[in-house]
Amino acid sequence: MSDKLKQIINKQSEQQDVGLDQSEDIVQLVGFIIGEEEYAVPILTIQEIIKPISWTRVPQTPAYVLGVFNLRGSVIPLIDLRVKFGLSSKNHNDETRFFVLKQGDEVAGFVIDRLTAAIRIKKTDIGPPPDTIASEDSMIEGVGKQDGRILTILKVNKLLARDF
Amino acid sequence: MDEFQEILQDFLVESFELVEKLDEDLVELESTPDDLELLNGIFRVAHTVKGASSFLNFDVLTHLTHHMEDVLNKARHGELSITPDVMDVVLESIDLMKALLNTIRDTSSDAGIDVSECVVKLDKISGGDGDVPVVEATPVVEEAPVEVVEATPEPQEDEIDYDNMDADEIEAEIERLLAQRQEEDKAKRAAKIAAGEKLPDIPSESGDEASSKPEAKAESKPASAPVATTPKPKATSKPKETKSSADAKAAAPAKRAPAQVEQTIRVDVKRLDHLMNLIGELVLAKNRLIKINDDVEERYEGEEFLEELNQVVSIVSLVTTDLQIAVMKTRMLPIGKVFNKFPRMIRDLTRELNKKMELEISGEETELDKSIVEEIGDPLVHIIRNSCDHGIEQPEDRIEKGKPEIGTIKLKAYNEGNAIVIQIDDDGKGLDPDMLKNKSLEKGIITEKEADSMSDKEAYNLIFKPGFSTAASVTNVSGRGVGMDVVKTNIEKLNGIIDIDSEVGKGTSIKLKIPLTLAIIQALLVGVQEEYYAIPLSSVLETVRISNDEIYTVENRSVMRLRSEVLSLVHIGDIFEVDRILDTSEYSYVVVLGLGAQKLGLIVDSLVGQEEIVIKSLGDYLKGIEGVAGATIRGDGGVTLIVDVVALMQIAKGVKASAATAQASVAQISNEKTQASDYKIMIVDDSKTDRMIMRKALDPLGVTLIEAADGQEALNILKSGDHNFDAMLIDIEMPRMDGYSLASEIKKYNKYKNLPLIAVTSRTAKSDRMRGVESGMVEYITKPYSSDYLSSVVQRNVNFKSEFL
Numbered sequence: 001m002s003d004k005l006k007q008i009i010n011k012q013s014e015q016q017d018v019g020l021d022q023s024e025d026i027v028q029l030v031g032f033i034i035g036e037e038e039y040a041v042p043i044l045t046i047q048e049i050i051k052p053i054s055w056t057r058v059p060q061t062p063a064y065v066l067g068v069f070n071l072r073g074s075v076i077p078l079i080d081l082r083v084k085f086g087l088s089s090k091n092h093n094d095e096t097r098f099f100v101l102k103q104g105d106e107v108a109g110f111v112i113d114r115l116t117a118a119i120r121i122k123k124t125d126i127g128p129p130p131d132t133i134a135s136e137d138s139m140i141e142g143v144g145k146q147d148g149r150i151l152t153i154l155k156v157n158k159l160l161a162r163d164f
Numbered sequence: 165m166d167e168f169q170e171i172l173q174d175f176l177v178e179s180f181e182l183v184e185k186l187d188e189d190l191v192e193l194e195s196t197p198d199d200l201e202l203l204n205g206i207f208r209v210a211h212t213v214k215g216a217s218s219f220l221n222f223d224v225l226t227h228l229t230h231h232m233e234d235v236l237n238k239a240r241h242g243e244l245s246i247t248p249d250v251m252d253v254v255l256e257s258i259d260l261m262k263a264l265l266n267t268i269r270d271t272s273s274d275a276g277i278d279v280s281e282c283v284v285k286l287d288k289i290s291g292g293d294g295d296v297p298v299v300e301a302t303p304v305v306e307e308a309p310v311e312v313v314e315a316t317p318e319p320q321e322d323e324i325d326y327d328n329m330d331a332d333e334i335e336a337e338i339e340r341l342l343a344q345r346q347e348e349d350k351a352k353r354a355a356k357i358a359a360g361e362k363l364p365d366i367p368s369e370s371g372d373e374a375s376s377k378p379e380a381k382a383e384s385k386p387a388s389a390p391v392a393t394t395p396k397p398k399a400t401s402k403p404k405e406t407k408s409s410a411d412a413k414a415a416a417p418a419k420r421a422p423a424q425v426e427q428t429i430r431v432d433v434k435r436l437d438h439l440m441n442l443i444g445e446l447v448l449a450k451n452r453l454i455k456i457n458d459d460v461e462e463r464y465e466g467e468e469f470l471e472e473l474n475q476v477v478s479i480v481s482l483v484t485t486d487l488q489i490a491v492m493k494t495r496m497l498p499i500g501k502v503f504n505k506f507p508r509m510i511r512d513l514t515r516e517l518n519k520k521m522e523l524e525i526s527g528e529e530t531e532l533d534k535s536i537v538e539e540i541g542d543p544l545v546h547i548i549r550n551s552c553d554h555g556i557e558q559p560e561d562r563i564e565k566g567k568p569e570i571g572t573i574k575l576k577a578y579n580e581g582n583a584i585v586i587q588i589d590d591d592g593k594g595l596d597p598d599m600l601k602n603k604s605l606e607k608g609i610i611t612e613k614e615a616d617s618m619s620d621k622e623a624y625n626l627i628f629k630p631g632f633s634t635a636a637s638v639t640n641v642s643g644r645g646v647g648m649d650v651v652k653t654n655i656e657k658l659n660g661i662i663d664i665d666s667e668v669g670k671g672t673s674i675k676l677k678i679p680l681t682l683a684i685i686q687a688l689l690v691g692v693q694e695e696y697y698a699i700p701l702s703s704v705l706e707t708v709r710i711s712n713d714e715i716y717t718v719e720n721r722s723v724m725r726l727r728s729e730v731l732s733l734v735h736i737g738d739i740f741e742v743d744r745i746l747d748t749s750e751y752s753y754v755v756v757l758g759l760g761a762q763k764l765g766l767i768v769d770s771l772v773g774q775e776e777i778v779i780k781s782l783g784d785y786l787k788g789i790e791g792v793a794g795a796t797i798r799g800d801g802g803v804t805l806i807v808d809v810v811a812l813m814q815i816a817k818g819v820k821a822s823a824a825t826a827q828a829s830v831a832q833i834s835n836e837k838t839q840a841s842d843y844k845i846m847i848v849d850d851s852k853t854d855r856m857i858m859r860k861a862l863d864p865l866g867v868t869l870i871e872a873a874d875g876q877e878a879l880n881i882l883k884s885g886d887h888n889f890d891a892m893l894i895d896i897e898m899p900r901m902d903g904y905s906l907a908s909e910i911k912k913y914n915k916y917k918n919l920p921l922i923a924v925t926s927r928t929a930k931s932d933r934m935r936g937v938e939s940g941m942v943e944y945i946t947k948p949y950s951s952d953y954l955s956s957v958v959q960r961n962v963n964f965k966s967e968f969l
Contacts, residue, residue: 054802055803056795056802056803056804056805057695058782058786058789059740059741059742059789059791059792060740060789060791061786061789065786067803068782068786068803070797070801070802070803073445073448073797074780075780075781075782075795075797075803076783077782077783077786106783106784107783108783108785160785162784
């Protein structure tokens with residue numbers, strides 16, 4: 001029994017070592033779908049992911065700002081990424097989630113269509129955004145390729161920046 | 165360095181507090197020059213600041229305060245009488261002292277301000293009649309000014325004397341001094357300073373501390389000097405002599421009451437702010453608890469545990485309220501803190517303007533939140549200056565008019581409900597409405613037409629317009645035409661209201677009404693369509709219900725008559741871009757907002773009630789949205805926006821669309837049915853077959869039919885606002901959201917209050933029917949039904965025009 005236990009422990013520590021070794025050139029992301037495409041943001045920028053709750057409309061804001069919602073006592077803006085990315089808004093369904101992103105003091109909730117998965121991707125698999133859309137103002141950090149799918153990695157600071 | 169910073173901070177806090185009190189005392193002193201107690205107090209301030217500043221090596225400040233001290237010392241010994249001229253110099257030196265303290269605060273050094281001129285003046289005063297050798301102390305004091313800077317060597321000799329003694333000798337010496345001092349009465353105290361074994365006097369003290377700290381430390385050991393700010397060398401004797409004063413007050417004259425331990429502690433404002441935030445959270449939680457309690461009460465009426473729950477909830481809410489008040493009180497400061505500087509100001513103005521004025525202050529103990537106390541100072545300065553400059557007449561004019569020669573300005577503060585009122589009255593010439601109007605016309609602030617229709621009260625408020633100044637000549641007291649404008653904006657920033665009243669020849673009275681605190685406020689919750697907004701109650705004057713034909717249109721703007729006034733109206737929906745979907749109600753609720761002098765009627769759909777709300781910011785992402793001051797979290801966990809009344813008044817000026825007519829036209833468009841397909845009916849049923857059957861039954865009518873497969877979908881279609889439905893056919897048994905829930909959801913929206921909901925179901929029990937009625941269904945059709953029956957029920961409910969058949 002104890003041998004077995006040891007084995008397991010050894011195995012685990014080995015795995016951890018492997019994890020550590022790779023951590024330097026591995027990026028952890030969380031993927032989500034908006035419209036037809038898959039996007040991702042670094043896992044550490046996500047404060048939490050919640051199911052849709054009610055929100056309050058705020059006047060005199062662009063259409064993609066849905067309003068504000070109450071997250072355990074904090075009033076947080078809610079942004080519809082579909083509208084922000086030029087798609088038509090869609091009714092929320094069972095798969096809709098609010099992504100609460102945080103960077104520094106800036107916090108905002110983003111409506112996404114569906115969550116995919118937590119993704120570990122090698123840095124070498126991430127390429128720069130296509131030249132045609134690469135610019136300072138672009139919201140795209142880079143494009144990741146994994147198992148034949150393409151992920152658009154977004155700049156969180158751009159998402160959280162007010163642009164109206 | 166850190167330690168130094170810490171000491172410096174303490175020094176600054178203390179000094180500013182002392183100086184603040186000084187102004188008031190000095191002015192009082194001028195009227196009662198013989199008040200020894202007062203003199204002593206003032207002297208002690210100068211002395212304390214000097215002691216501490218020398219310890220911190222602020223030479224300029226030390227130099228100045230030292231000379232001040234000389235003058236004051238003479239005065240309290242009766243060698244110098246306080247004449248207005250003397251007072252001018254003393255006040256000037258205090259101003260310099262303030263300037264120096266400010267410089268120190270900003271730069272940690274006291275360089276850059278020239279005090280020599282003032283010092284010369286002080287010297288002249290103290291030297292002028294200082295030769296009178298009433299008390300032996302005089303020579304010492306005389307000597308002092310010369311010594312300030314070079315004093316260093318001499319006291320050091322004193323110390324060497326002390327150094328040469330061993331501990332026992334020092335003890336003995338102290339004992340002796342102590343005994344001696346206790347014997348001597350107050351008048352001879354100064355004499356004793358010179359006589360009593362060369363006890364280092366005031367100047368030497370400064371020298372010591374600045375130059376010989378190490379020695380000082382060594383020396384202070386036997387006496388175990390307890391307080392850091394106590395000048396070390398003299399610590400040997402002083403702490404024992406005057407234990408009551410923690411600061412350098414060796415020469416403080418009066419034997420003061422024995423140790424009065426102050427029952428206060430200093431707390432960082434940030435901590436209080438944090439505490440206030442936490443209380444805010446608690447208040448929100450309390451509101452929520454109360455709401456849940458109400459719900460539970462409704463559902464489990466008569467159950468025993470309810471009573472217990474009720475008790476707990478009321479205790480929690482009671483304690484929360486008490487706690488909130490208690491914490492608010494810790495942030496409260498007496499308004500006297502602000503009032504203190506006015507006697508001095510009036511005094512200065514009296515001399516500057518050659519008028520005779522008196523200030524009467526009352527209610528200075530009235531307390532206000534710290535943040536408000538800080539903001540209220542400037543507006544009050546402007547108002548009082550204005551009263552002095554423009555209100556009070558020259559003495560000869562006053563006598564001519566049969567008024568007392570001396571003009572009176574009354575400054576009083578008192579509580580009124582949840583607000584504090586600060587009232588500034590003067591008995592000057594008052595405001596002349598006609599003159600104000602003419603002036604405004606000249607300057608193009610108002611048009612002739614506006615001037616004609618203006619009431620006196622409105623005319624008074626012209627003084628708050630930017631660019632208005634009534635003084636014919638611009639003095640440096642007031643009259644640059646910005647003052648009163650600033651007053652208004654500042655007061656409005658605090659959610660305050662200004663009221664102004666005047667009578668020509670009798671005087672003017674200005675009332676500022678300011679809420680007690682900024683973080684938690686009372687608000688009126690109003691509804692528009694399905695949205696809610698919170699309006700700070702302090703800006704709400706009243707609410708009225710009017711019928712729609714009481715709304716008139718003048719120059720493309722809605723107005724109403726409120727008693728004798730004409731009130732301009734704006735619909736809250738126009739300001740906050742709320743889509744107004746038909747509202748058939750023939751009544752409107754008008755919230756009359758008052759802000760400073762302005763008034764505005766805000767039309768809302770419903771009044772929800774008064775609630776205590778905690779102001780939360782919308783964060784960086786959404787800050788600066790016009791008309792929204794912040795948000796609050798309601799008892800049900802939802803977020804409600806708080807209306808920024810100041811901005812709202814601004815926006816309202818631009819809103820031309822007449823609320824009433826817009827409403828009417830919307831109503832007409834949606835009501836007008838020109839063909840059968842204008843009627844829209846939604847069919848909600850999870851069974852496709854059933855939907856088909858209904859469709860078949862209604863198709864012959866030619867109405868537009870829209871289908872939804874369950875309650876949720878139906879609600880979404882309804883909410884999207886793409887269609888204006890005239891009726892809904894609802895199945896009861898459905899996945900996700902059943903018919904009852906759907907009906908009660910729909911009925912929550914104001915705009916759907918009158919939408920006919922028809923239940924179509926196979927449930928036939930009476931209880932089901934009852935539930936249907938409760939949830940807002942108007943008809944109950946049981947399956948199976950005939951097509952004709954369904955058709956006739958629908959026709960009846962949508963008022964189907966027979967010509968379309």
